[in-house]
Amino acid sequence: MVDLAGETGGNCELTEPGETVVKHGVTICSPLNLPATMPEHASELYSKNLQAVIELMLDENGALAPDFDDEILAAACVTREGANA
Structure with missing residues (x-):
């Protein structure tokens, strides 16, 4: 899952802004400043x-x-x- 709202805390309580983590078998990506890329x-x-x-x-x-x-x-x-x- 990609959480595009990571910079503002995310749409998922397991989101870690700026990190890619695996929680409960789900990979959660939360890139920072995505528009700049x-x-x-x-x-x-x-x-x-x-x-x-x-x-x-x-x-x-x-x-x-x-x-x-x-x-x-x-x-x-x-x-x-x-x-x-």
């Missing part, structure tokens, strides 16, 4: 998505060669050859 994960997710899209636009030799028949690239394309896509 999110930007790191959001940046990692964004960079992985960006890398995947760039790799999708490369041919087997590593040259830029987007295949606009690809559903993902076609949907992500805003403009092509001077016209709106």
Whole structure:
């Protein structure tokens, strides 16, 4: 169980703020300042998505060669050859 209210005492009387404990066979996690850990994960997710899209636009030799028949690239394309896509 993850107790997101650990910083303020928790939603469970067995919660120990900032700790992961096992009580009665149940693991209770109570991280502190959880929102502060999110930007790191959001940046990692964004960079992985960006890398995947760039790799999708490369041919087997590593040259830029987007295949606009690809559903993902076609949907992500805003403009092509001077016209709106």
